[in-house]
Amino acid sequence: MELFKRGPALGFRLSVFIALSVAIMALDQRQQHMIYVHQALSVITTPIQYLVDLPLKTLDWLSERVTTKNALLSDNQQLKANQVLLQAKVQKFLALERENNRLRGLLQSSVRLREKVVVARLLALDANPYVHQFTLAKGSRDGVFVGQSVLDASGVLGQVIRVNPFTSQVLLLTDTRSAIPVENTRNGIRGIVVGVGDMNRLALIDTPKTENIKNGDLLVTSGLGQRFPAGYPVGTVGVVIHNPGEHFARINIHPKAQFNRSRFALLVWPHSKKK
Amino acid sequence: MNTIFTLFVSFIFAFILTIIPLPTWALWYRPAWVPLVLIYCLLASPGRMGLGSAWVIGLLLDAITGSSLGEHALGMVLIAFLAIKLQRQMQMAAIWQQSISILLLIFIFQLTIMLSQGMLGQANSFHGFWIPAVTSMFIWPWLVIIMRDNYQTIPSTR
Numbered sequence: 001m002e003l004f005k006r007g008p009a010l011g012f013r014l015s016v017f018i019a020l021s022v023a024i025m026a027l028d029q030r031q032q033h034m035i036y037v038h039q040a041l042s043v044i045t046t047p048i049q050y051l052v053d054l055p056l057k058t059l060d061w062l063s064e065r066v067t068t069k070n071a072l073l074s075d076n077q078q079l080k081a082n083q084v085l086l087q088a089k090v091q092k093f094l095a096l097e098r099e100n101n102r103l104r105g106l107l108q109s110s111v112r113l114r115e116k117v118v119v120a121r122l123l124a125l126d127a128n129p130y131v132h133q134f135t136l137a138k139g140s141r142d143g144v145f146v147g148q149s150v151l152d153a154s155g156v157l158g159q160v161i162r163v164n165p166f167t168s169q170v171l172l173l174t175d176t177r178s179a180i181p182v183e184n185t186r187n188g189i190r191g192i193v194v195g196v197g198d199m200n201r202l203a204l205i206d207t208p209k210t211e212n213i214k215n216g217d218l219l220v221t222s223g224l225g226q227r228f229p230a231g232y233p234v235g236t237v238g239v240v241i242h243n244p245g246e247h248f249a250r251i252n253i254h255p256k257a258q259f260n261r262s263r264f265a266l267l268v269w270p271h272s273k274k275k
Numbered sequence: 276m277n278t279i280f281t282l283f284v285s286f287i288f289a290f291i292l293t294i295i296p297l298p299t300w301a302l303w304y305r306p307a308w309v310p311l312v313l314i315y316c317l318l319a320s321p322g323r324m325g326l327g328s329a330w331v332i333g334l335l336l337d338a339i340t341g342s343s344l345g346e347h348a349l350g351m352v353l354i355a356f357l358a359i360k361l362q363r364q365m366q367m368a369a370i371w372q373q374s375i376s377i378l379l380l381i382f383i384f385q386l387t388i389m390l391s392q393g394m395l396g397q398a399n400s401f402h403g404f405w406i407p408a409v410t411s412m413f414i415w416p417w418l419v420i421i422m423r424d425n426y427q428t429i430p431s432t433r
Binding site: 010013016017018020021022023024025027028029034037038041044045048049051052054056124125126128129130131132133135162169174175176177193197260 | 320360392396
């Protein structure tokens with residue numbers, strides 16, 4: 001049918017579609033109206049994503065089924081030993097937390113509440129080498145919301161930037177669009193850590209050269225900006241470069257989270273927010 | 276009816292190949308599967324698909340790769356337009372000559388996506404954006420052979 005519509009009509013339709021694409025790009029950048037389009041498209045894309053993820057999930061399941069009894073037993077023993085150790089640490093931690101909250105009460109500052117944390121699986125997909133994102137197998141059906149913090153066992157991974165009914169997109173700290181407020185555990189100096197587009201490196205920006213930041217300092221989330229909960233590790237300070245020609249020191253951060261090896265992520269719900 | 280089913284299945288396969296996990300070093304080498312299938316369909320059965328369907332498939336590609344809506348849609352519309360324009364010449368050409376047109380078309384597709392992602396301030400690195408054009412060029416002959424066997428209802432040349 002379209003065979004007979006060539007000539008000026010084709011060029012006209014091309015310009016219409018180009019204008020439409022550009023308009024949608026601009027609208028999507030503002031991230032308000034296009035959420036419904038995203039959700040409508042996810043009806044088709046989510047099954048494909050789960051389909052691609054399925055073989056890997058099956059492989060995991062199979063390797064679990066065919067392990068020997070001995071391997072399972074030794075695994076079990078190790079996990080039990082680990083659990084005892086962790087519980088001993090938690091006991092101490094609980095006492096410390098109570099003491100900390102009492103002291104904060106005396107200082108009349110706000111008491112820190114504990115957050116709720118849920119484990120989510122990453123879908124085994126990667127499509128877009130331009131951006132540092134991944135897809136979680138939990139979505140708005142599970143109460144995930146835009147801006148939610150995502151952790152792994154050793155540190156902050158990033159935040160949720162888009163939610164579909166069954167999946168959600170997470171922007172990693174290493175992406176150049178990402179920024180996170182942090183504080184130095186050694187002396188409480190605050191700053192902002194941004195991604196530089198490299199999986200193994202972050203950068204602490206806009207820190208005056210006179211600030212006391214040394215190689216090996218641990219940076220944790222400061223909780224300022226109300227987006228990331230306070231106190232989760234972000235990274236350790238690597239090389240600090242003082243260039244006399246620049247206003248600010250150039251500070252490399254080694255991230256704590258394992259961005260390209262994580263299979264599971266932790267979603268954090270702030271305590272005040274009802275699911 | 277049969278052809279539409281084949282079309283549907285081949286696009287599903289293209290989408291699967293687009294998001295299937297690869298080792299990090301191989302990410303840039305992934306051929307642009309969905310544009311390749313689209314170009315094949317435009318050449319093999321002119322009139323069945325046009326700019327509109329290319330645009331919708333591009334939107335789906337945006338959604339599945341997690342980029343902003345409109346980026347891949349723009350690229351798909353551009354190469355669909357060029358493929359319709361080049362239809363006659365490409366249908367007459369030998370497969371290896373078609374491959375050279377594919378190199379050009381996929382390069383334009385990648386360039387469009389790179390530029391739009393760059394303008395929206397999303398991209399972290401551009402260094403390998405042209406590689407899919409080369410890998411797509413080498414994949415094209417095999418794609419033609421496979422698709423031709425499953426696509427008999429329409430002659431590939433007129």
